[in-house]
Amino acid sequence: MDSNGGAVYCTLLLSDNYLPGAMVLAHSLRDNGTKAKLVALFTPDRLQSTTIDELRTVYDELVPVNSMVNDTPANLWLMDRPDLIATFTKIELWRLTQYQRVVYLDCDIIALRAPDELLSLEADFAAAPDVGWPDCFNSGMMVLRPNLQDYYALRALAQRGISFDGADQGLLNMHFKDWHRLSFTYNCTPSANYQYIPAYKHFQSTISLIHFIGARKPWNMPRQIVPLESPYNQLLGQWWAIYDRHYRLPFVPTTSAEIEKTALAQGPVGDPTSFHGKSVEHEHSAAVPVLSMVPQYVRGEEHVSTFIPPFPPAPITFAPRLSHETYEPEIQTPTQAQLHYPSGHIHQPQPLVPIRPISEYQSPPSPAPDASTFEAPTWDPSREPPPVNTRPEGISLQQKTYNMSEDTHLFQPPSSYPEAPKNMWYEVPAKPEPKPTTVFPWEHHAPKPTRVFAEALVELVETPTVPSEQKQHSPPSESTPPGPSSSYTRVPYEPSAESWQTYTRSNAWDEDPEIQRYIETIQGRRTKSQVTSPGAQSNSPGKSPPTPGFHPNTKITDFPTEVERPSLPVTPAPIHRTSYGNEASGTAALPTAEGVCSQEEWNPLAQLEELHRQHSEVLEHPERLSSRLAAAAYRER
Numbered sequence: 001m002d003s004n005g006g007a008v009y010c011t012l013l014l015s016d017n018y019l020p021g022a023m024v025l026a027h028s029l030r031d032n033g034t035k036a037k038l039v040a041l042f043t044p045d046r047l048q049s050t051t052i053d054e055l056r057t058v059y060d061e062l063v064p065v066n067s068m069v070n071d072t073p074a075n076l077w078l079m080d081r082p083d084l085i086a087t088f089t090k091i092e093l094w095r096l097t098q099y100q101r102v103v104y105l106d107c108d109i110i111a112l113r114a115p116d117e118l119l120s121l122e123a124d125f126a127a128a129p130d131v132g133w134p135d136c137f138n139s140g141m142m143v144l145r146p147n148l149q150d151y152y153a154l155r156a157l158a159q160r161g162i163s164f165d166g167a168d169q170g171l172l173n174m175h176f177k178d179w180h181r182l183s184f185t186y187n188c189t190p191s192a193n194y195q196y197i198p199a200y201k202h203f204q205s206t207i208s209l210i211h212f213i214g215a216r217k218p219w220n221m222p223r224q225i226v227p228l229e230s231p232y233n234q235l236l237g238q239w240w241a242i243y244d245r246h247y248r249l250p251f252v253p254t255t256s257a258e259i260e261k262t263a264l265a266q267g268p269v270g271d272p273t274s275f276h277g278k279s280v281e282h283e284h285s286a287a288v289p290v291l292s293m294v295p296q297y298v299r300g301e302e303h304v305s306t307f308i309p310p311f312p313p314a315p316i317t318f319a320p321r322l323s324h325e326t327y328e329p330e331i332q333t334p335t336q337a338q339l340h341y342p343s344g345h346i347h348q349p350q351p352l353v354p355i356r357p358i359s360e361y362q363s364p365p366s367p368a369p370d371a372s373t374f375e376a377p378t379w380d381p382s383r384e385p386p387p388v389n390t391r392p393e394g395i396s397l398q399q400k401t402y403n404m405s406e407d408t409h410l411f412q413p414p415s416s417y418p419e420a421p422k423n424m425w426y427e428v429p430a431k432p433e434p435k436p437t438t439v440f441p442w443e444h445h446a447p448k449p450t451r452v453f454a455e456a457l458v459e460l461v462e463t464p465t466v467p468s469e470q471k472q473h474s475p476p477s478e479s480t481p482p483g484p485s486s487s488y489t490r491v492p493y494e495p496s497a498e499s500w501q502t503y504t505r506s507n508a509w510d511e512d513p514e515i516q517r518y519i520e521t522i523q524g525r526r527t528k529s530q531v532t533s534p535g536a537q538s539n540s541p542g543k544s545p546p547t548p549g550f551h552p553n554t555k556i557t558d559f560p561t562e563v564e565r566p567s568l569p570v571t572p573a574p575i576h577r578t579s580y581g582n583e584a585s586g587t588a589a590l591p592t593a594e595g596v597c598s599q600e601e602w603n604p605l606a607q608l609e610e611l612h613r614q615h616s617e618v619l620e621h622p623e624r625l626s627s628r629l630a631a632a633a634y635r636e637r
């Protein structure tokens, strides 16, 4: 009993010609590091003793079993596999009760990694789906617990010949209906199904076991078949790699003379169907030292003669194997022609693909051709569009396998990281503010704004002497340009005064000489066009331009003196004119607001008193309010 509690890998050998498979399978498991016991069931009545001896070199235990032949083999012919007549012998696996668990593998399987986890799988019976009918499992790989109940049940079915394919897979699928499904990567069968190539490319690295189902087995096929990159041919290469590691003959001819000699020495091979049993004994000549029994059952050796010739012999009239692009290993049975590498002296074999014109091949003296020699004619991308209907090229890209790091140290972050770069933002270039379009003529040479704030004003206001002229509210002469607002402050500066007193209380419309002139030109125009206007007639004669420096007509507002008006002089008030008779008529032309006393008579104190009186009246006699409002509404109507 080993660490897996008696779990073993096990295969079955029914005939000598499957010996290479059994041997390569065992090597693939060992090469991949499994420590588990390797067991081989074999049928002594059907095998040569040398075959059994050979098995002993790699298998830990050999278990002889009686072969169980299907007496009603009709269904085998549905598969065209009469050679599977004895595969009912597989049910002997359930009699291996000396082992707790058996991972059974067909002889035509290789391991790309040892699937040791299957040795401890918690399932009574597990397998992977079959590519031909995925509801069924493929019986080439099974994880099972040997037990006599299943054994006798299976044997009963077998004796009655109950199997839909006439072999073990049909029988086992009828018995184990509830099988534990394992990943296809545990029993990956090469196939040419529509989904196969992309899936293969994707899952390739996860494959544990490859199963070469079908009548043709890797050891009966050449080492290399083009296209080399097709999944089947790549997997075939994997089988041959293991085989070569353990059994490749030491002699490899390299010169053309050696090639010729070796080919002649091996001679033509007989009917391939006769290679069962002893008829194969003559096949390897003395020129090739035979150290093991295995190579004599390896038909693949024959058609490559353990070498690849440097170039196809010329003249060549048939397609060399290298041009075999539509290889379908599961369907084709090897013909004699397929088992021969075409060298000059061998009779004309049947080509596998339509013969290409000789011009498609390179001439013999050119360097050794590789697979690409037989590619489609070269394409000049600078001159023509890509050729249509060519083979995809991605599949032939180099594949790389990366290994996980085995470093067991924890990641240590660096003590500091470099400073992040600064000033990475984009400086938006400043767009110059567009100058506001000028409306009035004086704006073209407008003086710089001279607004002054409170602090600065303290000094400015203290110094200037207000001209007496302005105290009398006369308009400023043109010789006095509009300067800082302090020159127009008529209220003497008082440090305790409210801040509003410090503001400019001049009206540019009254005091800016340019505005004065502008108004005069407009008035002039109005005079010409509206002759009948009484204001125009009285205001401006329209005969001579106004006298510069004196514009009494245009002055319409000013700050009233404290005598004129008791309220605070916050805003300029309309000038109450008495000096110009026609001015008065102009003012009289404006209708006075109804119910509002004139500016001059407005007494804010009296008005406040009145407001207060009304307010208290409403509070004391609310009923009067409604009658008041009703009266007001009636008035409005």
Ligand SMILES: O=c1ccn([C@@H]2O[C@H](COP(=O)(O)OP(=O)(O)O[C@H]3O[C@H](CO)[C@@H](O)[C@H](O)[C@H]3O)[C@@H](O)[C@H]2O)c(=O)[nH]1
Pocket: 011, 012, 013, 014, 015, 018, 083, 084, 087, 105, 106, 107, 108, 138, 139, 140, 141, 165, 167, 168, 169, 170, 212, 213, 214, 215
């Ligand atoms: O002449 C033979 C034939 C078969 N076997 C053994 O039986 C197994 C099954 O035969 P195989 O040629 O591998 O069959 P497959 O092509 O794999 O065909 C399918 O169908 C078979 C019959 O149902 C099942 O046994 C397989 O697992 C299943 O993959 C082989 O691996 C060997 O272990 C021999 O030893 N010698």
Ligand SMILES: [Mn+2]
Pocket: 106, 107, 108, 109, 140, 211, 212, 213, 214
């Ligand atoms: Mn098989």
